[in-house]
Amino acid sequence: MKKQIVSILLVLFMAQGLFALDGTQIAEKAHDVAKSKSTHSAVLMELIDEKGDVDSRLVEEFGIKENDLSSTVMVFRSPASVKDTRFLKQENGGRADDKFIYLPALKRVRRIASSDGSKSFMGTDLTYDDMESRDVERDTHSLLREESFNGVDCYVVRAEAKDPADSQYAYRVSWIRKDNFVPIKTELFDKSQKLEKVMTVLDLQNIDGFWTPMKAQMENVQTNHKTVITIQKIEFDKGVSKNIFTQGFLQTGRTN
Amino acid sequence: MKSMEKLLLALALFCVTTLTFADDFFSDLGDESGSGVVSNLEFNGVVSLSSEISITEDSVNDTFSINEGAEALFNLGYTGDSADLKVTLNGDRDSINIDECYANLYFDMLNMEVGYFKTVWGKGDKLHVLDLLNPIDYSNYFTQDYLENKIAQPTIKVNVPVGSFGMLELAYVPIFEGDLIPTDGKWMPLEVKAAKTLLQGFSILYPDTQTLSYGQFGTRFTTSINGFDFGGLYYFGYDRQPTLNLTKLKMDYNFMNVAGIEFGTVLAGFNLRGELAYYFINNSKDTLNYLGGFDRDLPLHNVNINIQVKGEYNTESEDITNMVVGKISDSFNHEKITPSVTGMYNVEDMDFMIKPELLYKIGENIEIATSAGIFAGDDDTTFGQFDLNDYLSLTLKYTF
Incomplete structure (x- = not known):
């Protein structure tokens, strides 16, 4: 089940919990976090290469969740080359997600197939798998240790796919805050067991009762390329029109 | 204007x-x-x-x-x-x-587009048999993109959403314009060369199609149910390829009705699409036109393949023509470098065109594109006639 960028961060980095938990219980608490019914956000994605050169993408996101199924619309605002590209993803119970994209250069809405999960999302350092909130039961979770990260007490939990073919990574190690069960760092190891990427929360805020990673970084330590995701503005449960999640909106960018 | x-x-x-x-x-x-x-x-x-x-x-x-x-x-x-x-x-x-x-005017239940614009109809990927509302400019057909080759038409189009994924479109084009076929230069087709030779010294009359009597109407309904996209279309207008009436020394555009259907879905990672259209053409032979194809990401780097077949069956002569269009592409360095190769092949005539291309993005706004066009086949075939038009191009593009 894949999520929008904001939801990814929320799902990955939010939880409630107590103490004396094993790895699976910690992972469940991180996964079963209370979620808002709708979000509307402005997200800046900065792609930074090893020389420090930055490419930016500004995305407006809309998300709603109904009957435990989420729908997401992403509207690319910049750069000019992708401006007004609109992407809709709709989860379906029991069958694959519907995905549609409106490309101004084609002037029409077209269905797209699910990409190979290990492929880059929009040229960023995140893959489609990285944007997926994995069901807890797909992995084996083990509590490695308890330690402080950036002055915050954390559980360090290792997650390994029960079926190796079910993940692009050999395993993941997450630092999950003890006070609010928000993971604030995740190391991702490739199939040859080498550290490939590190995701770090750079700014965590509680907004309207929701712990929100306002700034996070995914760094590929093998290529020295990184992507910094900054939520510039976010609204929870302020009412997102259902008309946004339609082909009509993809075509026009309008709900009326 | x-x-x-x-x-x-x-x-x-x-x-x-x-x-x-x-x-x-x-x-x-x-x-x-x-x-x-x-x-x-x-x-x-x-x-x-x-x-x-x-x-x-x-x-x-x-x-x-x-x-x-x-x-x-x-x-x-x-x-x-x-x-x-x-x-x-x-x-x-x-x-x-x-x-x-x-x-584009927005009302509670619909929106209406009014003006001079291009419409794209059909599930195909830059290749269609249902995309009928705009003429095509063939002056630089092989070097420009699909939308660039379309000629905008004065149109009134009403779009009525039906549920989340349904759309009813009603379009009226008050006048008619045929395809723009070059009559000189290196992309002038064989048929035009032959006609010019045959009719040297004669003047050809063209009908005045800029009148309401040449108005066209089209309607299309598309929707999506359980992951399956489908739709139907009806077009009432004219064949954009003119026919020469030798006795009257006059070009004619034949009246044409088109009924068609389209579909699209994803199956085992294959993004399938198709179009089927029956062209009822006055004073000519009816044709059954079809398009089918797919694109798919391969489990190899960022490789994507896109293959489509477009064909025509002449109901009178029972002749069939098929063109296969394929594209394979990849991307490197966070989508900054995108190589691709596009090929077009006419099955019956065995002529083809190959277009390798390399796009390189510098920063967010600058793109350098190098491409080549290679044509081959017999002299009387679609691509073979341009055998001497092979080219290499370099384009620097700044987007702001």
């Missing part, structure tokens, strides 16, 4: 003069957003410099033929509470043309 086109343009502009400003989620982010979206008026475009080198055998032996050019495309958009306006201009050092100019 013709009077009807002027009328529609004026109507589009009038509609927009009554607009009010709309709120924007990004407006209070100001410059920090980097979006530049702080007003309802937007201006953007593309400036490109290109150089095309002929790479025929003759040019290798003698001198290269080099064509250089600069082009610009400007988009001016205005977004209001209940309507949008979009104006697209393109031009080079010789002329500036209106590529599109139209208003």
Whole structure:
């Protein structure tokens, strides 16, 4: 089940919990976090290469969740080359997600197939798998240790796919805050067991009762390329029109 | 510009003069957003410099033929509470043309596009048998993109959403324009060359299609249910390829009805699509036209393949023609480098075109594209006739 960028961060980095938990219980608490019914956000994605050169993408996101199924619309605002590209993803119970994209250069809405999960999302350092909130039961979770990260007490939990073919990574190690069960760092190891990427929360805020990673970084330590995701503005449960999640909106960018 | 086109343009502009400003989620982010979206008026475009080198055998032996050019495309958009306006201009050092100019008016239950614009119909990927509302400009057909080759038409189009994924479209094009087929230059087709030779000294009459009697109507309904996209279409108009009446020395555009269906779905990672259309053509043979294809990401780097077959079955002669179009592409360095190879092959005539291309993005706004076009086949075939038109091109594009 894949999520929008904001939801990814929320799902990955939010939880409630107590103490004396094993790895699976910690992972469940991180996964079963209370979620808002709708979000509307402005997200800046900065792609930074090893020389420090930055490419930016500004995305407006809309998300709603109904009957435990989420729908997401992403509207690319910049750069000019992708401006007004609109992407809709709709989860379906029991069958694959519907995905549609409106490309101004084609002037029409077209269905797209699910990409190979290990492929880059929009040229960023995140893959489609990285944007997926994995069901807890797909992995084996083990509590490695308890330690402080950036002055915050954390559980360090290792997650390994029960079926190796079910993940692009050999395993993941997450630092999950003890006070609010928000993971604030995740190391991702490739199939040859080498550290490939590190995701770090750079700014965590509680907004309207929701712990929100306002700034996070995914760094590929093998290529020295990184992507910094900054939520510039976010609204929870302020009412997102259902008309946004339609082909009509993809075509026009309008709900009326 | 013709009077009807002027009328529609004026109507589009009038509609927009009554607009009010709309709120924007990004407006209070100001410059920090980097979006530049702080007003309802937007201006953007593309400036490109290109150089095309002929790479025929003759040019290798003698001198290269080099064509250089600069082009610009400007988009001016205005977004209001209940309507949008979009104006697209393109031009080079010789002329500036209106590529599109139209208003989109939004009502509670529908929206209406009015003006001079291009419509794309059908599930195909830059290859269609249902995309019937606009003529095609064949002047640079092989070097330009699909949408660039379409010629905008004065149109009134009503779009009625039906549920989340359904859309009923009703389009009226008050006048008619045939395909623009070059009558000189290196892309002039064989048929035109032959006609010019045959009719040397004679003048050919063309019908005045800029009248309401040549109006066209099209309607299309599309929807999506359980992951399966489908739709139907009806078009009432004219065949855009003219026929020569030798006795009258006159070109005619035959009246044509088209009924068609389309579909699309994803199966085992294959993004399948298809179109089927029956062309009922007056004074000519009816044809059954079809398109089928798919694209798929391969589990190899970022490789994607896209294959489509477009065909025509002549119901009288029972002749069949099929063209296979394939593209394989990949991307490197966070989508900064994108190589691709496109091939087009006519199955019956065994002629083909191959177009390798390499796109390189420098920063967010600059793109360098190198491509080549290689044609082969017998002299009387679609691609073979352009065997001497092989080219190599280099384009620098700045998007703002």
